[in-house]
Amino acid sequence: MPAFRHTREIKAAVEAVYQALADPARLARWWGPDGFTNTIRKFEFTPGGHWDFTMHGPDGANYPNQAIFTEIIPNSSVAIKHISQPNFLLSISLRPSANGTLVTWVQEFDDPSIADNIRHIVEPANEQNLRRWGQEVATFPKPGA
Numbered sequence: 001m002p003a004f005r006h007t008r009e010i011k012a013a014v015e016a017v018y019q020a021l022a023d024p025a026r027l028a029r030w031w032g033p034d035g036f037t038n039t040i041r042k043f044e045f046t047p048g049g050h051w052d053f054t055m056h057g058p059d060g061a062n063y064p065n066q067a068i069f070t071e072i073i074p075n076s077s078v079a080i081k082h083i084s085q086p087n088f089l090l091s092i093s094l095r096p097s098a099n100g101t102l103v104t105w106v107q108e109f110d111d112p113s114i115a116d117n118i119r120h121i122v123e124p125a126n127e128q129n130l131r132r133w134g135q136e137v138a139t140f141p142k143p144g145a
Helices: 015-022 024-030 112-137
Strands: 004-010 038-042 050-058 062-073 077-081 090-095 099-108
Touching: 004 112, 015 090, 015 099, 015 112, 024 038, 024 112, 038 077, 099 112
Parallel strands: none
Antiparallel strands: 004 099, 038 050, 050 062, 062 077, 077 090, 090 099
């Protein structure tokens, strides 16, 4: 299965990074590449739970998405099966690092030809997604602040 693998260190505790993924209001602010926004209709953050959302592109186009959370280990890992086209499994792991949290993002597509055809979109989009996640964590008020 063709995979795109990205890592990013976010300068925050694992719990803070995880919360920006587990909270649908926060997730909607950073999910997707630069210029995209999100409308989340359903967010059942539990193994087997459904996630139904639309990504709104900077050009005004809408991209409906449906996914299932296949695994959630709080403050450690989340696996998401994208069930609308294109089909892929996204595995996200969070590990403490010297400066915060090391995020590993592995996106495995079911169809190798689709992965090859959209590689030029997916690779920079994943990097932008990770950068936006880090920005969300950095700008969110800390507890007690």
